[in-house]
Amino acid sequence: MTLLDETVVQKALGRALARGGDFAEIFVEEKATFSASLEDSLVEELASGTSRGAGIRVRFGDTTGFAHTADLSEAGLNRAIEAASSLARGSTSRAAQVAVTPRIFVPLAHEKAIPGSVAKDRKIELLRRLDAAGRGQGAAIRQVNAGYSDSLRRFLVANSDGVFVEEEQVRTRLSISCIALGDTGMQTGYETAAMTMGFELFDDIDVDELAARAAIRAIQKLSARPTPSGPMPVVLAGQGGGVLFHEACGHGLEADHILKASSVYAGRVGETVASPLVTLVDDGTVTNQWGTYSHDDEGNPAARNVLIENGVLSDYMWDSTQGSRERRASSGNGRRQSYAHLPMVRMTNTYLMPGSQSPDEIIADTEHGIYVAKLGGGQVNTATGDFVFGMTEAYLIENGQITAPLRDANLIGNGPEVLANIDAVADDFAIIPGTCGKDGQSVPVGCGQPTVRITKVTVGGTAGA
Amino acid sequence: MPDLIEIGKSVVGQAKAGEEIEAYLVWERETSIRVYQASVESLTGAESSGIGIRVIRGNRVGVSYAGTLERAEIERALEEARDNSRFASEDPHSGMASPDGVEAPTLDLWRGDILTTPTAHKIELAMELERAVKARDSRIRSLNSSNYGDVSVEGAVVNSAGIASYTQQTYCWLWAYALAGTDDETQTGYGMHASRDVAGLDLAFAANEAAEKATRMLGATKPASGLFTVILEPDIASSFLAIAASTLSADAVQRGRSIFAGRLGEQVASPLVTLVDDPGDPRFFSAAPYDDEGLASRRNVLFQDGMLKGFLYDSYTARKDGTSSTGSAIRGGIAGSTTPGPRATMALPGQSSPEQILAEAGDCYLIQSISGIHSGVNPISGDFSVGAEGIRVRGGELAEPVKEFTISSNLQKMLLDVRAVGNDLTFRPGGTAGLTLAIDNVNVSGT
Numbered sequence: 047m048t049l050l051d052e053t054v055v056q057k058a059l060g061r062a063l064a065r066g067g068d069f070a071e072i073f074v075e076e077k078a079t080f081s082a083s084l085e086d087s088l089v090e091e092l093a094s095g096t097s098r099g100a101g102i103r104v105r106f107g108d109t110t111g112f113a114h115t116a117d118l119s120e121a122g123l124n125r126a127i128e129a130a131s132s133l134a135r136g137s138t139s140r141a142a143q144v145a146v147t148p149r150i151f152v153p154l155a156h157e158k159a160i161p162g163s164v165a166k167d168r169k170i171e172l173l174r175r176l177d178a179a180g181r182g183q184g185a186a187i188r189q190v191n192a193g194y195s196d197s198l199r200r201f202l203v204a205n206s207d208g209v210f211v212e213e214e215q216v217r218t219r220l221s222i223s224c225i226a227l228g229d230t231g232m233q234t235g236y237e238t239a240a241m242t243m244g245f246e247l248f249d250d251i252d253v254d255e256l257a258a259r260a261a262i263r264a265i266q267k268l269s270a271r272p273t274p275s276g277p278m279p280v281v282l283a284g285q286g287g288g289v290l291f292h293e294a295c296g297h298g299l300e301a302d303h304i305l306k307a308s309s310v311y312a313g314r315v316g317e318t319v320a321s322p323l324v325t326l327v328d329d330g331t332v333t334n335q336w337g338t339y340s341h342d343d344e345g346n347p348a349a350r351n352v353l354i355e356n357g358v359l360s361d362y363m364w365d366s367t368q369g370s371r372e373r374r375a376s377s378g379n380g381r382r383q384s385y386a387h388l389p390m391v392r393m394t395n396t397y398l399m400p401g402s403q404s405p406d407e408i409i410a411d412t413e414h415g416i417y418v419a420k421l422g423g424g425q426v427n428t429a430t431g432d433f434v435f436g437m438t439e440a441y442l443i444e445n446g447q448i449t450a451p452l453r454d455a456n457l458i459g460n461g462p463e464v465l466a467n468i469d470a471v472a473d474d475f476a477i478i479p480g481t482c483g484k485d486g487q488s489v490p491v492g493c494g495q496p497t498v499r500i501t502k503v504t505v506g507g508t509a510g511a
Numbered sequence: 512m513p514d515l516i517e518i519g520k521s522v523v524g525q526a527k528a529g530e531e532i533e534a535y536l537v538w539e540r541e542t543s544i545r546v547y548q549a550s551v552e553s554l555t556g557a558e559s560s561g562i563g564i565r566v567i568r569g570n571r572v573g574v575s576y577a578g579t580l581e582r583a584e585i586e587r588a589l590e591e592a593r594d595n596s597r598f599a600s601e602d603p604h605s606g607m608a609s610p611d612g613v614e615a616p617t618l619d620l621w622r623g624d625i626l627t628t629p630t631a632h633k634i635e636l637a638m639e640l641e642r643a644v645k646a647r648d649s650r651i652r653s654l655n656s657s658n659y660g661d662v663s664v665e666g667a668v669v670n671s672a673g674i675a676s677y678t679q680q681t682y683c684w685l686w687a688y689a690l691a692g693t694d695d696e697t698q699t700g701y702g703m704h705a706s707r708d709v710a711g712l713d714l715a716f717a718a719n720e721a722a723e724k725a726t727r728m729l730g731a732t733k734p735a736s737g738l739f740t741v742i743l744e745p746d747i748a749s750s751f752l753a754i755a756a757s758t759l760s761a762d763a764v765q766r767g768r769s770i771f772a773g774r775l776g777e778q779v780a781s782p783l784v785t786l787v788d789d790p791g792d793p794r795f796f797s798a799a800p801y802d803d804e805g806l807a808s809r810r811n812v813l814f815q816d817g818m819l820k821g822f823l824y825d826s827y828t829a830r831k832d833g834t835s836s837t838g839s840a841i842r843g844g845i846a847g848s849t850t851p852g853p854r855a856t857m858a859l860p861g862q863s864s865p866e867q868i869l870a871e872a873g874d875c876y877l878i879q880s881i882s883g884i885h886s887g888v889n890p891i892s893g894d895f896s897v898g899a900e901g902i903r904v905r906g907g908e909l910a911e912p913v914k915e916f917t918i919s920s921n922l923q924k925m926l927l928d929v930r931a932v933g934n935d936l937t938f939r940p941g942g943t944a945g946l947t948l949a950i951d952n953v954n955v956s957g958t
Contacts, residue, residue, distance in 0.1 A: 079846065085766060088602060090572070092595035095588060095846055097561070097578025110553040116560070116579040129556045132630070166598045189767050225768060225891060232768070232891050273896075275919070275956040276736045306547070308655045308690055310697070388553060423886035425898070429655070429690055429697045432915050434898035436886025455896040456887035458917050458956075504733075506887070506896040506917025506956045 048212065049074040049202040050100070050118065059206050062104050062127045067134040069105040069370075071205040073343065074098075074118065075385040080161055081195040084173035087181075092166065101385040102130040109133055110367065114386040150211045150341070159244030160216055161196035168245070169194050172253055176222045179257035186265050188232075189225035190257075196245070201385075203345040211345035217336070217490060218247045219479070224261040228268035235263030236438065240479035240490070243334045263420070263439050270451040273440065273507025279415030280457065281408055281443065281499045284400075286421045287478035288493035291326055292396050293424040293433040294461040295319070297484070299328075299353050300379075300391040301368035303428045310431035310462055311359060319359045320465035323401055323498075326354040328363055330378055330394030336479030337394040337491040344380035344389050351377045353396075354465075365391045383487040393482060397494030401471030405497035408470045410446040416505055417441045417448050418457075423480070431461035434506075452507070459503045472497035512538055512665065513560070513580055516677055519669030522564060522585060526671045531607050532589075533670040535563040535803065535842055536580070540626065544659040546637040552656065554630070563845040566592040567606065571599040576845040607672040608804035608826040611835060615800040615807035616791035620680035622708035625661045633659045633709070636685060640714055644687050644702070647722035650729060652697070654721075655688040661709070668805035676805035682707050682796050684940060685717045691725035698731060698912075700724025701880070705796060705940050724879055727902065731912035734903060734957040740875035740930065741918055741953045742868060742904070745937045745945030747878050748858075753943040755780075755926060756788065756853035758890050759813050759821075760839075761828035770893050770923050771819055779819045780926035785859040786814040788823060788839065795855035797942040803842035803849060811837045813856070817927075825851035857944035861932035865947040868931045870907035872949055877902045877909065878918065893922040916957035920950075928952050 055072055062070035076098040083090045099116040100123060113129035115122045176192040196218045204210040219240035226233050237260040239251045282290060295311065303309035311319060320326075330348030332338055339348050344366045352360050364372075365380030368391055381392035409417065422436025440452040477494035519534040526532045543555040562585055563576045573596025577584040641657035661683035669675045684705035691698045702721025704713045743751060763769040771779060780786070790798055790808040800808055804826055812820045824832070825840035828851050839851040869877065882898035889895075896919035903910045920928070933947030 082598070088600035089598065090600070090602075091565070091574045091848060092598050093574040093576070093846065093848065094591050094595060095563075095576030095578070096584070097576075099559075099578065107550070108547075109551045112553060112555040114555075114557045114559070126557075132556075133551060133554055166595070170598055191766075227767070231770070231893070234889065234891050267892075275917075275954050277958060306655055307653065308697075308699075386557065386559060388555065423883070425882040425886070427699060427882070429699045430914070432882075432898065432900075434883035434887065434917070436883060436896075454887070454889050454892065454894045455919060456883045456898060456917055458883075458898045458915055460915055504915070504917065504956055504958075506898070506919045506954075508896075508919050508921075508954045 049076060049200060055204045058123050058127060059204065061124065062102060062131050063206060065131055065134060067104045067106040067131060069206055071103040071203065073101045073201060073203045073385055075199065075201040077197060077199045077384065079195065079197045081193065082170055082173060084177055084192045087177050089170055089173065099385045100126065102126045104131045104134050106134045110388065112388050159246040161198050161244065164245040172220060172248065175253050176257045179254040180222055180224045180261040183258055183261035184265060186226040186228060186268065187224050187261050188227045191223045193221045195219050201343065203343065205345065209345040211341045213339065213341050215242060215339055216244050217242050218244060222257050222260045224264040226264035226268050230268055233264050233267035235260040238479060240336045241334045242336060242338045266451050270453045272509035273452040273455040274505055274509050275507045277502045277504045279412055279499060279501055280503050280505065281412055281415060281417045281497065282421065282495065283417065283419045284405060284472060284474035284495060284497040285476045286419055288397050288495035289421045289424045289435050289480065291398050291495060292393065292493045293426040293435055294459065294464050295326060295354065296393050296396045297426050298428045298431065298461055299362045301362045301364045302391050304362050305368055305371060308429040314359050315361065317359055318357050319462055320354055320357045321468040322357040323468055323471045324354055324357050324465055325399040327352050327399060328393055328396045332395045332477065332492065335395045335477050335492040342378050342380045343382045344376060346376040346378045346380060348394060349378040363391050363393065365389055381489050383489060387487050390485065392484065392489050393491050395477055395492030395494065397477055398496065398498065400473050400475045400496040403470055403472050405472040405474050408472055408497055408499050409443060409448060412443050412446060412499060415443045416452065417443050432458065433461060434458045455505060455507045457503050457505050464500055464503055467501045468498055469501050470499040515665060515667035516669060516675055518580060519667050522589060523669050523671045525589065529568060531567040531671045533565040533607050533668065535845065536667045537561055537845060538665045540663045542633060542661045544634055544637045546641050546657045549638060549641065551634055561845040562588065563842065564588050564592045566596050568596050570601045570603055570605050571596045572605050573599060574848065604827060604830045606826065606830060607670045608674055608806050608836060609672045610674060611806060613807040613809060618791065618793050618798060618800050620707065620793060620798060622681045624708045624710055625663050625681040625683055628709045636712065636714065640685050640687050640718055643714060643718035644689050644721050647718055648726045650691045650726050651722055652690050652692060655690060657687045658685065660684050668801065668803065670805065674805035676801035678799045678801055680799065682940060683709055683712060685712055685714055687717060687721040689721040689725040692729055696729065698725050698728035700728065703939065728900060728912045728914065731900065731914040733915045734913040734955060736956050736958065738952055739955050740872045740949055740951045742872060742875055742877045743948045743950065744877065744879050745935060745947060747881055748948035749941065749943045749945035750881065750884060751948065752786065752856060752858055754888055754890055755922060756786065756813065756856040756943065759823055760850065760852045761822040761824045761832065762850045764822050765828055765831055768891050774819050777819050778817050779923065780814050780817040781929035782817040783861060783932045784814050784817050784926065784929050786856065787812050787859065788853045788856045790855040792855060794938045795944065796938060796940045797855050802838045802840040802854065804840035806836050806838045806840065809838045823851045823853060825849060854942055856942060857936065858932055858946060860934045860936045860946055863931055863933060865933050865935055868933055868947055868949050869904055871931065872904065873907050875904045876913065876955060877904055890922065895920050895922050895925060916955055919954045919956065920952065925950050
């Protein structure tokens with residue numbers, strides 16, 4: 047079932063450019079979500095719902111007019127078109143007649159396991175398993191909160207350049223948070239499994255093990271000592287998530303920051319911006335990862351883009367708006383939170399390529415420092431390059447050995463400096479799901495890396511170095 | 512615009528025997544204008560609406576939502592909520608809010624000029640802001656963007672226990688993000704002013720703030736590590752107090768997730784700190800006559816001279832504790848769930864001006880921006896570690912700018928270590944007012 051008839055789409059695009067403008071786009075989206083949570087071993091409210099609507103974009107020169115509506119009738123679309131094109135009035139129209147190419151339709155890969163076809167009690171059963179497995183790790187676990195959510199997102203995007211794409215995306219996520227209580231107070235452990243796929247996700251995920259990891263993390267942190275303060279060597283585990291690279295250089299390589307010269311990486315293509323051990327890729331095509339799709343929200347195919355190769359900056363990430371300014375194609379990185387948001391340059395799955403050392407070798411070779419087994423979120427100021435990222439499971443490294451657990455803290459560094467200070471890259475690898483926020487819009491992303499060592503980064507703890 | 516109460520009543524009127532229904536409805540209009548280098552980069556104008564429905568049957572709760580107020584979609588959502596309720600665990604405390612006789616404050620939060628001001632004038636404000644920031648200082652290289660935004664929101668809560676509340680509010684804001692420096696160095700500064708009406712916007716205030724914050728960071732270096740007093744500027748103190756207030760939600764307390772559980776009557780903060788949540792105070796942009804369950808807003812004292820006085824309840828958590836709601840229900844939009852929490856929090860202002868606080872602290876750091884709050888503050892363990900930028904203060908005077916360091920301590924310890932509360936209460940969009948706050952014994956991690 048198509049979201050909007052082809053003739054209606056053509057008519058809308060024609061109308062959007064009737065009074066001027068260089069480019070018009072209609073994005074129609076329908077998204078159904080379901081979520082359930084469990085706490086105190088009780089299944090709390092189940093929540094589900096649907097939103098549907100269209101966003102209309104009209105571009106003339108460097109100006110974009112945008113309007114959205116939940117009313118997909120002709121009258122509703124016309125009101126949005128009127129609002130989006132109001133500024134274009136009087137400018138020259140590039141294309142009053144809009145022809146679209148035959149549409150591309152990308153159906154779901156796993157039709158049997160789409161969220162709506164799976165009984166609600168099967169989803170709830172997962173929460174009960176997480177609860178039992180988390181509590182099974184010991185009496186110190188006082189609280190378990192488990193959450194399940196899934197979404198089915200369908201969109202149609204068509205524009206005056208002839209793009210006509212329809213796509214379906216299904217995402218499924220399971221998370222657990224455990225609270226342990228001890229003499230030193232409360233500590234938390236968190237784990238999540240999330241993929242761009244249906245309920246078949248749980249064919250591969252060991253739910254009990256996921257819960258155990260979260261619970262053990264909370265219990266271990268009860269004996270955590272204050273984290274040191276100041277600059278020191280830090281080893282980041284390959285299983286811990288690649289948020290460092292997402293923050294230290296990912297955001298700074300988004301073309302909107304580049305074209306406004308509000309990134310420390312602006313004007314540096316072809317230059318060495320990182321240690322030669324660093325090859326960084328943004329790849330929206332990795333099978334089923336959290337940041338994966340067939341087409342981006344402007345109808346461009348997802349791609350594997352090498353951003354930094356052996357330490358040399360090779361390219362930025364582009365959407366069609368920034369691409370048109372530089373007369374180049376989008377790299378498939380135009381994304382939006384929903385039909386009610388303007389698309390912009392966003393990451394997909396961003397990861398560092400593995401190297402050749404073994405993780406154990408790197409740890410053994412580190413006399414003193416910190417081992418971060420699990421990273422938290424982060425934030426960056428792209429203009430200065432300063433970024434932070436959190437650690438939610440970390441240990442001291444003493445004489446090449448992982449020793450005492452440490453309390454949560456943020457680490458702070460400057461992107462280009464930290465990238466230059468990477469002196470070891472291991473041969474392991476994992477991509478972890480996350481949510482990336484930019485300009486008030488959230489999108490699912492993946493962050494990945496092998497085990498790496500940074501010779502010096504500032505650790506924000508409360509104990510002396 | 513549609514009659515939200517009327518639609519809500521038609522939904523709630525469908526309650527079957529033994530069934531309770533709550534409808535939460537919103538209608539919103541927004542404008543968003545982004546200017547870059549004297550031209551409009553983007554202009555967004557839109558209306559949106561939606562409904563969240565909660566059904567309770569046999570002490571089991573089910574919820575659903577629709578991103579529209581179309582009849583058929585509302586019917587579908589109601590059926591979906593009913594179906595969802597079948598799978599929830601039975602909870603004897605579940606239930607809707609009932610009218611409690613507390614009278615709602617009369618608040619005048621709607622200004623027509625947001626809707627009647629021509630878009631061209633709003634664009635001109637954003638253009639003028641960009642020019643004004645650049646004109647403040649020749650070291651301003653450019654602006655990442657200069658923005659105007661406004662929202663007009665109406666909301667209603669109707670339930671089968673007799674609640675029928677209606678709220679409406681408008682506000683608008685101007686903000687700019689300035690880049691200062693030469694090719695060798697870039698520093699950034701954020702400036703903002705918000706008002707209920709377009710006429711009340713203070714463009715010069717936002718321009719000065721962005722320009723000053725960006726230029727005063729020029730030449731910033733990484734400071735040495737050590738234990739210091741930090742002085743949080745109002746925006747930063749607002750973020751800090753918001754985290755502290757969130758731990759006073761009865762939901763967090765009952766679930767054993769709050770560092771303040773079981774500590775009523777204890778001295779948990781410096782005697783200088785009196786913290787209240789008062790959503791009936793119209794100075795807050797989050798003010799409203801009713802909470803998100805339709806109960807009247809009221810003033811709740813959280814800390815009195817540093818002593819823990821109370822927690823924030825919605826009707827569910829109140830029933831669990833055998834007390835009454837404090838009118839603190841918050842709903843995260845039509846698709847969100849309802850929990851109690853701070854709606855409009857402020858620390859009562861102290862006697863000292865920011866200048867006096869600086870002078871008295873002597874040797875310290877003034878913090879103008881922080882980063883990594885979501886990754887570095889754990890409200891359950893209290894661990895606090897965030898990235899920071901600001902100015903080194905020597906002998907009570909602003910000295911050199913500093914950046915790329917962290918400040919860390921523990922939430923509970925920081926509340927007790929508050930050494931001064933400023934008299935400079937400021938209100939910006941969000942649920943917490945700001946003022947200058949000085950905190951002792953904070954770890955600065957730099958070089």
